[in-house]
Amino acid sequence: MLNFINKKFAKVKASRKLRKLIKVFRKYFGEKDPGNINFHFGSKPSRMQIVQEIINIKKFDSYLEIGTFNDELFSFIKCKKKIGIDPFSGGTHRMTSDEYFKKFKDKFDLIFIDGLHHYNQVEKDIYNSLKILNDNGILLMHDCLPQSLSAQAIPRTETVWNGDVWKAFVKMRTDPNLDCYTCCADHGIGVIFKRNNKNLLNVKINNFKKLKFIDFYNNHKKLMNIIDFDNLLKII
Numbered sequence: 001m002l003n004f005i006n007k008k009f010a011k012v013k014a015s016r017k018l019r020k021l022i023k024v025f026r027k028y029f030g031e032k033d034p035g036n037i038n039f040h041f042g043s044k045p046s047r048m049q050i051v052q053e054i055i056n057i058k059k060f061d062s063y064l065e066i067g068t069f070n071d072e073l074f075s076f077i078k079c080k081k082k083i084g085i086d087p088f089s090g091g092t093h094r095m096t097s098d099e100y101f102k103k104f105k106d107k108f109d110l111i112f113i114d115g116l117h118h119y120n121q122v123e124k125d126i127y128n129s130l131k132i133l134n135d136n137g138i139l140l141m142h143d144c145l146p147q148s149l150s151a152q153a154i155p156r157t158e159t160v161w162n163g164d165v166w167k168a169f170v171k172m173r174t175d176p177n178l179d180c181y182t183c184c185a186d187h188g189i190g191v192i193f194k195r196n197n198k199n200l201l202n203v204k205i206n207n208f209k210k211l212k213f214i215d216f217y218n219n220h221k222k223l224m225n226i227i228d229f230d231n232l233l234k235i236i
């Protein structure tokens with residue numbers, strides 16, 4: 001039943017009543033809630049600080065942001081070439097990421113993925129971004145560390161919502177040619193380098209989309225390869 005509801009409403013922005021209904025259904029028919037994880041983001045650097053510091057240290061010239069919303073991050077970033085895409089607001093290009101990748105082939109030093117937070121779209125955004133990321137470039141992904149079951153559940157019912165971005169990131173952790181870390185800051189910043197994976201995740205998972213929050217709750221340190229910002233700066 002829950003699957004049916006999730007599929008039916010995955011693409012629509014749920015009204016308040018509908019969100020309540022979905023929450024009730026989740027409570028009784030969905031995954032058991034193991035409780036919240038406190039990542040203590042409040043005391044950690046913001047995505048603005050992290051992205052800008054990486055650009056400065058690496059002397060990067062080009063920046064692409066997928067999903068710009070109200071330009072909170074996009075307008076903060078100083079970089080020679082800046083492109084931001086969003087079908088609704090902010091940035092420089094009014095289109096979806098799929099439309100952008102079909103039309104443009106420019107290469108970038110740093111790409112920040114923060115568009116539609118659904119597994120299938122995030123996976124597509126990652127693979128398309130890797131094609132246009134310079135070899136010494138860095139791919140960042142927002143919202144990799146959800147603190148609760150509902151923060152990562154689809155369809156969206158919460159104001160603070162990360163979607164199931166984390167599942168797509170776990171898939172990348174199993175690729176021997178991608179070196180992946182999650183910086184413990186600002187809802188979790190996934191970091192992907194095009195180089196040998198220094199801490200390959202050795203797990204047998206057929207369908208990453210079917211991972212459960214309980215898997216994340218119990219194993220997030222191992223699955224996400226979590227590091228703090230100071231240690232990230234040592235390996236970029």
Ligand SMILES: C[S@@+](CC[C@H](N)C(=O)[O-])C[C@H]1O[C@@H](n2cnc3c(N)ncnc32)[C@H](O)[C@@H]1O
Pocket residue numbers: 047065066067068069070071072073074085086087088089095096097098114115116121
């Ligand atoms: C969380 S907000 C981005 C916040 C922004 N990156 C920041 O850090 O301030 C997500 C944005 O993704 C956009 N979005 C949704 N679907 C998208 C898609 N298919 N391609 C690109 N952007 C998308 C939404 O319109 C929304 O503005």
